[in-house]
Amino acid sequence: MALSVRARWAVLLIILMIGAFGAWQLTKLPIDAVPDITNNQVQINTVDPGLSPIEIEKRVTFPIETALSGIPGLETTRSLSRNGFSQVSAIFSESTDLYFARQQVSERITQARDSLPEGTQPQIGPVTTGLGEVYMYAIDYANPNGKGAKVADGQPGWQSDGSFLTPEGDRLTDEVSRAAYLRTVQTWIISPQLRTVKGVAGVDSIGGFEKQYIVEPDPVKLSAYGVSFSELAEALEAANISVGANFLNRGAKLT
Template sequence: MERLLTLSLRYRFFTFVALLLVTASGLWSLNHLTIDAVPDLTPVQVQILTRSPALGPIEVEQFITFPIETALSGIPGLQEVRSVSRYGLSAVTAIFEEHLDLYFVRQLVNERLTLATERIPAAYGRPMMGPLSTGLGEVYQFTLRGSGHSPMFLRTLLEWDIGRRLRAVPGVVEVNIWGGETKQFQVVVDPGKLLAFNLTLKAVFDALSQNNALAGGGYIEHEREQYLIKGEAMATTIPELGQIVVSHGPGGVPIFVRDVGEVKEGAALRIGAATRMGEGETVIGMVQMLAGANAQQVVERVKERVQEIQATLPPGVVIEPYYDRTLFVSKVINTVRNNLLEGGLLV
């Protein structure tokens, strides 16, 4: 210790420079330190989700979950595989050794998913890896309220506008949506009209699937120029869907979709809803943070983007946050600071 003090006093300039470097390094580390309210104990894991609305739990287990589990077996570093098979949903979780990199294991799982996809019928859905997040990744949650607007309108707005803009924020990997109604164009077929035209329900399905698409036809050369050929048959309105030809009657008279049923705007079948303070149905958005990101910085960016989005929303539509991780972190830090001060005074 005496030798250290002697050297410090002898080389004062170098001692002062070293002190400045250590102080600057400490300040930089303080500003870039990842601070959260609670430690994230989520293991190194990858979740694989497959949606199949037409299958029950037994069929989901047999045709989706089991092939995925079989394909994952033997991956280096794999410790455990868990799965849940529910109506219309398969969730498989692969847990790996702690020392492995999360991006590396996701690459390994993605390679095995190619094999699993070949064993699952295309009509039953396609397995996809879950977002690159953890159990504590839900850092910001809000409701979307709009006086005079339907739950379908609010969900559509959140899904196609607000959600996409929030996903572009650095550190955000996903925006989950709860509540509301998913907008659909529906064709309600009249069985009596089908019999009158001697048609089947399959004929209507085939007509809608084959005539509601885009197709390319190459190009035509004319006077040293190329003219692209494309078929634009994507229906975007109810009248366009109604004008799709199902078949032809006597004399070549076309039979349209509108002739065999009603084309209307409706909502997809759902199994749940979201409410707020007992005031009725609402739509909820939940922002998920990238694994390993700084929660405080990510939430600050999200709040800035929310302010930008709010200025462009239709009149009466309001984004109201009800969970903010930064507020939780601030309260925890204040509690720790007060406890240290009180403990220091008592000692």
């Protein structure tokens, strides 16, 4: 006590230094109005529009839950079965590394795929929870319906006839095609770039029209050519397979 009185200026300086350090640390302290208290979990989502809730439970949800049994650190599983949709939540202990848990779940799902209905593809949810920050945005044309747009026929943009010319050279003449183009931009241009941003767990696209190619065969003409529906389906599938390049070995001529 006597030392504090004799060196009161030194004590005051130390207190000021400690206070300044505390104020500086306070500016770096992350403050969240709604702290994320969600437990350590991995979600598996599966979509099959052709199955009822009971069939989803029996043929999708239950096999996935069974396949997850025995994973190190797994405490419990919760599931939700709706019309055409299954969600299984695997709850792990707080000491389990999340990425280790996701790897184990992915391996178990791969093993369980043979017991699931054909065509179903279970997907592991992103590394986030329901309390994570969500950023919503909308995509639209700079000049909707061409109002106020600078028209240059033949150049990408709005044309004098009211259509929209894309940079790829496609002419969009109606609202459906223009909405489909916005969805294409979201899927192939904006979404891949957003996924590279640090901290983004996933990008979900809602709305618009996905571009589809529909084949409507004429049964009479198919019968005239002797082609069945299954053969047509196989031909369409074979014509849309994307494969890598290959090479051809030719033996050298020996002399």
